[in-house]
Amino acid sequence: MSSREAILGAIRQNRPAGAYPLPSLPDFAPLVGPDLVAEFADRLKRMGGRVAEAEPGRDPLAPVRERLAAARVVASAVPEVQGNRDLAQVENPADLADVDVAVVRAVFGVAETGSVLFTQDELRVNAVAYLAQHLIVLLDPQDILVNIQAAYRRPDFAGAAYAVLHTGPSATADIEGVLIHGAQGVRSLTVVLMPRT
Amino acid sequence: MSEPDDLRVHDGASQRGGLIHPDVRQPSDESERGQDGGRLQHAEAASQPISAAPKAARTREPQPRGAKVKGNRPIDQAEAAERFIAAPLHLKAHDERLWDLRKKRDTVAHGIPEWEALRELASQIKAHTLSNLDRYLEEFEANAKANGVHVHWAADGAEHNRIVHGILKDHGARTLIKSKSMLTEECGFRHYMAAQGIEIIETDLGERIQQLDNEDPSHVVCPAVHKTRLDVAEVFARTLGTDPENDDIHYLAESQRETTRPHILTADAGMTGCNFAIAETGTVVTCTNEGNADLSGNVPKLQIHSIGIEKLIPRIEHLGVFIRLLSRSALGSPITQYTSHFRGPRKGTEMHMVLVDNGRSARLGMEEFWTSLKCIRCGACMNTCPVYRRSGGLSYGATYSGPIGLIIDPTFNKRKYSTLPFSSTMNGSCTNVCPVKINIHEQIFAWRKVLAEEHEIPLVKKGMMKAAGQVLSRPAAYRAAIGAADSALRVLPRFAVYNPVNTWGRGREMPHTPRQSFHAWYRQNRMKADKTGGEA
Numbered sequence: 001m002s003s004r005e006a007i008l009g010a011i012r013q014n015r016p017a018g019a020y021p022l023p024s025l026p027d028f029a030p031l032v033g034p035d036l037v038a039e040f041a042d043r044l045k046r047m048g049g050r051v052a053e054a055e056p057g058r059d060p061l062a063p064v065r066e067r068l069a070a071a072r073v074v075a076s077a078v079p080e081v082q083g084n085r086d087l088a089q090v091e092n093p094a095d096l097a098d099v100d101v102a103v104v105r106a107v108f109g110v111a112e113t114g115s116v117l118f119t120q121d122e123l124r125v126n127a128v129a130y131l132a133q134h135l136i137v138l139l140d141p142q143d144i145l146v147n148i149q150a151a152y153r154r155p156d157f158a159g160a161a162y163a164v165l166h167t168g169p170s171a172t173a174d175i176e177g178v179l180i181h182g183a184q185g186v187r188s189l190t191v192v193l194m195p196r197t
Numbered sequence: 198m199s200e201p202d203d204l205r206v207h208d209g210a211s212q213r214g215g216l217i218h219p220d221v222r223q224p225s226d227e228s229e230r231g232q233d234g235g236r237l238q239h240a241e242a243a244s245q246p247i248s249a250a251p252k253a254a255r256t257r258e259p260q261p262r263g264a265k266v267k268g269n270r271p272i273d274q275a276e277a278a279e280r281f282i283a284a285p286l287h288l289k290a291h292d293e294r295l296w297d298l299r300k301k302r303d304t305v306a307h308g309i310p311e312w313e314a315l316r317e318l319a320s321q322i323k324a325h326t327l328s329n330l331d332r333y334l335e336e337f338e339a340n341a342k343a344n345g346v347h348v349h350w351a352a353d354g355a356e357h358n359r360i361v362h363g364i365l366k367d368h369g370a371r372t373l374i375k376s377k378s379m380l381t382e383e384c385g386f387r388h389y390m391a392a393q394g395i396e397i398i399e400t401d402l403g404e405r406i407q408q409l410d411n412e413d414p415s416h417v418v419c420p421a422v423h424k425t426r427l428d429v430a431e432v433f434a435r436t437l438g439t440d441p442e443n444d445d446i447h448y449l450a451e452s453q454r455e456t457t458r459p460h461i462l463t464a465d466a467g468m469t470g471c472n473f474a475i476a477e478t479g480t481v482v483t484c485t486n487e488g489n490a491d492l493s494g495n496v497p498k499l500q501i502h503s504i505g506i507e508k509l510i511p512r513i514e515h516l517g518v519f520i521r522l523l524s525r526s527a528l529g530s531p532i533t534q535y536t537s538h539f540r541g542p543r544k545g546t547e548m549h550m551v552l553v554d555n556g557r558s559a560r561l562g563m564e565e566f567w568t569s570l571k572c573i574r575c576g577a578c579m580n581t582c583p584v585y586r587r588s589g590g591l592s593y594g595a596t597y598s599g600p601i602g603l604i605i606d607p608t609f610n611k612r613k614y615s616t617l618p619f620s621s622t623m624n625g626s627c628t629n630v631c632p633v634k635i636n637i638h639e640q641i642f643a644w645r646k647v648l649a650e651e652h653e654i655p656l657v658k659k660g661m662m663k664a665a666g667q668v669l670s671r672p673a674a675y676r677a678a679i680g681a682a683d684s685a686l687r688v689l690p691r692f693a694v695y696n697p698v699n700t701w702g703r704g705r706e707m708p709h710t711p712r713q714s715f716h717a718w719y720r721q722n723r724m725k726a727d728k729t730g731g732e733a
Contacts, residue, residue, distance in 0.1 A: 004350040007506065007554045011331045014562025020324040025514060028311050047239045047534065050232045093496045094462040113532040126495040126543065130488045148532070152517040158478050161344070161541035162495070167532050168239065170488040171229075174403035174419060176426050177243025177294050178446040179228045183402055184454060184461075185488025185535075 028149055032111045036144040037193065044114030047168035048181055050190040052136075060194040064136050067190075071100035071134075077124045078105045078138055079197065093127035102132035102186075106139045107156055109191070112147035115167040116191065119160035126162050130185040135169070137191045227446060240486040241419055241528045244301055247294050258286045260428045263412070263591025271616045271653075272595065278588035278620075281423075291423055292586045295416075299580040301529020302630065309521070318518050320634035323571035326476075326509050327561060333476040333509045334552065340479030344541040347549045354384030357553045361386070361468070361501055362393055364549050368499050370395070370465030376483065376490035377401040378470025379417055379574055380505045382596045383555055383609075398460040400489035402453050409436040415590030415598065418527050418576040423589045467493035469539070471504040472573065473519055477512040480540040481550060484523055484533040491537050501549045502539060507557050507570040519573060522632040527575040560608045565643045569604050571633040578627035578637055584620050593617060600627035604640040607648070615653035618644035 001009075032039035041051040052063035059065075061080065068074055068081065075096060076083030081103045090096060104123055106116035116137050123129050145151050157163050170185030181187050226246045231237045238244045261284040264277040282288055306312045326333055338348045347364075351357035357380075365373065373395060375381070387397045387408065399408040403420035407413065410432045414420030421429065426444045434441035439452045469490045473482040481502040483490040494500050510516065524530045542548035561567050579585045579599030590598035595606040595614055603621060606614035618641050627637040 002350070003352040003356060003554075006352055007350055007552070007558055008331045008334065010554070010558035011334070011506075011561060014558055014567075015331075016324075016328045016561065016567050017564075018328070020321065020328045022325040022511060023318055023321045025318065025518065026314070031309065043531070045232045046237070047530070047532075048229060048231065048237050097458070097462050115532060115536070120543065127492065130492045130495065148521055149514075149517040152513050152520075157480070157513050157516075157538055157540075160538070161543065163538040163540070164491060165532070165536040167534050167536075169534065171240035171242075171486045171534050172402045172450060173240050173242040174401070174406070174421055175424070175429050175446045175449060176290065177241065177247050177297065178426075179237055179240060179242035180447060180450045181229050182454065183450065183487035183489070184400055184457065184492060 025149070028147070030112070030146040032146060036111045036146065037141045039111040040109050040114055040144050041191075041193075042114075043111065044168060044191060047114050048171055048179075048189075049114060049168035050188060052190050052192045060192055064190060064192060067134065067136075068101060068103075073099045074101050074103065075099045075128050075132065076103040077122060077128070078103050080138060080194065081136075087124035087128060090125045090128075093125055093131070096125060096128050096131045099128060099132040101134045101136060102128045103136045103138070104129065105196070106137050106143065106191075108151070108154065109139050109144040110146075110148060110151050110165070111144055113165075113167055115148075115151075115165040117151065117154075117156060117163060117165050119156055119164075120162045121160070123162075126164075129164070129166065130170070133182075133187055135166070135186040135189045137166070137189060138194045139191050140196045141193050142195065238301070239530045240534060241298070241530075243294060243297050244529075245297070247290055247297065256286070257427055258284050258425075260284070260424060261287055261589065263415070263589070264594030266594045269610070269613050271613060272593065274588065274592050274594065274616060274620045277592035277594070278584075281589045281592055282587065287423065287425060287589075288587060290425055291589060294419075294422060295580040295586045298419075298528060299577070299630070302526055302577055302580070303529075305525045305529050305531060309525075315518055315522055316632055316634050319522055319573075319632055320571060322510060322515050322518065323633050324568070326511060327507065327567065327570050330506065330509060330561065333511060334506060336476040337474055337479055337509060338552070340477065341550055342479075344479050345548070346479065346541060347547070349549065349551045351551055351553045351555070353555045354386075354553070355389075357381075357384045357503065357551055357555070358386055358389040360551055361503070362390065362395065364499070364501060365395060365466055368465065368547075370499060372396045372398070372460065372464045373466040373468055373501075374398045374400050374461050374464040374493050374497065375468035376470065376485060376493050377404045377414070377420065378468075378503055379414075379596065380470055380503050380553055380555075381468070382414060384503075384553070386503075398457065398464065400457055400461060400493060401485070401487055402450060405453055405457065406432060409433070413591065413596070416576055416579060417574045417597070423591060461492050461496055464497045466499040466501060467495075467497040468501045468503065469493050471502055471508050472523065473510050473516060474504050474508045475511075475513055475516065476509055478540055480513075480538050482516060483537045483539070484520070484535070485537070486534040488535055491535055494537070494539055495543070498546045499549075500539075500542070500546065501551065503551050503553060505557060506552050506554055507572075523573055523575055526577040526630065526632040556608055560605075563608070565647075566604060566608065566640055568635055569601070569608075569637075569640060571635055572601055572605070573633055574601075575632055577630040577632065581626045581630050583622060583624070583626075588620070593620070600637045600641065601635070604635075604637060604644060607644055611648065611651065611653050615648050618642075618648065 054060045054062045074083035075085040169181045169189040170183045172183035173179045229237045261281045349360045399405045406421040415423045430444040433439040471481045472484045524533045585599040597605045603617045621641045625638045
């Protein structure tokens with residue numbers, strides 16, 4: 001007998017007595033106020049993320065221009081930013097180890113937690129969101145969902161080979177509880193609120 | 198404090214020995230600051246500086262080591278705990294750090310009106326899934342296969358290791374990077390692979406520290422929480438060649454990053470564990486803070502996900518319930534930095550999933566203990582446990598420590614872990630904080646009965662059974678203990694810790710004289726068992 005059959009057989013034999021119906025999930029009231037952009041920004045900042053806020057009418061990318069200009073290698077997955085590393089040409093993800101700044105667009109944001117979602121379509125090469133030193137994320141203010149429950153009602157999770165919620169940068173406090181950004185992945189995550197073109 | 202302007206360009210090459218570390222922080226508080234200048238406490242960060250000792254007065258206190266494991270002989274947790282207590286700097290830092298996580302957990306839990314409803318839902322979803330586990334596993338397997346994933350089944354840890362080794366051999370893979378996984382700890386994965394000549398690199402900072410120190414993780418979420426910065430500096434100096442005099446935590450963490458990165462870039466294979474496996478889509482979900490699981494799953498050409506079969510949940514919508522509970526319970530953060538959903542292979546790569554039983558299907562048949570399979574490994578029960586906080590995870594000499602360990606470990610080996618269910622004050626706090634509502638303290642007591650009946654209890658523990666009987670046979674006192682536990686745990690540890698029910702408190706205080714004899718207690722409880730269970 002294969003292990004598969006042995007395991008399934010043991011489970012059937014040991015099934016707990018009693019009925020345990022699957023509960024239906026209620027609609028939980030949002031924990032955030034009506035200004036989703038402000039709520040999102042507030043929570044993202046508490047999770048170590050940054051929000052680049054340009055003055056109205058100005059170039060939304062202005063707050064990150066300096067960083068982009070100073071970077072030797074920029075890998076951009078968005079038309080709004082011109083990079084110098086073409087993600088379409090990357091054969092081995094490890095080749096992205098020298099990327100200073102990666103720029104990607106989020107599918108959506110989540111106000112409850114300050115999270116942004118990417119799938120392999122936004123990232124082009126998944127590893128770029130972790131191997132880069134810094135991550136700049138474009139997010140359309142219209143794409144901010146109210147909470148995690150709303151996020152998991154979106155079709156992206158069932159369709160994508162890889163989907164990931166980022167909530168701030170890579171972090172650790174494994175030594176004495178001292179918080180450090182850039183544990184293994186990006187050292188900073190900055191969200192630029194910028195409508196889709 | 199420098200300007201809180203993280204958008205500026207950092208040229209860190211010249212700072213702190215070549216590290217990119219922009220802010221000069223107060224020596225008393227090295228934590229990252231947010232965009233608004235405020236001190237951040239997300240991820241597993243402490244809400245206030247916690248150090249083993251004031252910097253000026255730091256003395257080197259050798260790290261207390263864990264339980265002395267001698268084959269199949271019962272673990273003497275109390276002996277290891279005594280050595281932990283004898284290291285006051287470690288004890289204080291450990292106790293404060295975990296209690297801080299517990300307080301952070303309370304704060305965020307109280308911020309959500311539906312917290313209790315979420316716990317109840319999570320518990321019901323898990324009960325439903327576990328009672329239909331065969332069906333959900335088959336659904337998961339079918340969907341994963343449809344996604345192009347290779348699915349394997351392992352009856353035990355040894356088979357898991359053999360399967361993974363086989364996959365690696367087929368690809369000529371000699372190196373594997375992995376993220377933290379309690380399941381692979383259960384399987385003795387690293388030891389097995391070392392014997393096969395496969396190089397395994399742990400990529401989580403805490404887990405890497407433990408790997409380099411040849412020690413097991415002491416906590417399911419914070420593997421090196423029992424170590425001070427001085428301990429880590431010593432380990433890294435010995436193994437990574439860092440400056441032994443430099444115990445700057447930013448330097449230590451950066452050294453780990455810089456020495457691990459080459460392994461990540463060149464590894465032949467990557468592996469992750471699994472927090473949740475979704476039957477509906479065949480997805481493996483990992484919840485991490487460092488991004489190392491995503492590196493393990495997204496850089497090498499071959500990726501392997503090891504999944505305990507109890508990790509199944511039916512549908513994506515249920516994930517919302519668990520994601521909202523997990524990090525809040527574990528760390529007091531609303532979510533982990535990364536919540537990653539691996540469903541199918543990248544182009545040109547191969548993806549394997551290994552479904553591992555290793556005692557779980559047998560546990561499903563244990564009437565009093567099957568609900569322990571609901572556990573989502575958040576560690577909240579450990580953080581709140583006065584015994585755990587004051588004895589360290591390694592004192593349990595088992596893969597799982599703390600309250601959840603007391604009820605899981607004996608299912609792996611009744612003799613070796615026969616003493617563990619006595620390392621509890623029965624204060625019930627673990628049950629109160631459990632996000633999936635496992636009745637942990639009741640199961641601890643039930644294990645004591647089982648082990649007594651099966652004569653797995655050494656003589657010294659039988660003495661403690663008397664004391665257990667005393668407290669537990671007085672419902673009012675017992676309820677009072679439970680009711681007061683939440684507020685009393687921190688300020689009144691004497692009752693909780695120095696009482697005769699507790700293995701760990703033994704020898705430090707004169708035991709109370711039991712009012713009820715062991716035989717009376719035993720008869721009474723056996724009679725109860727006879728009535729309900731019909732056991733001989």
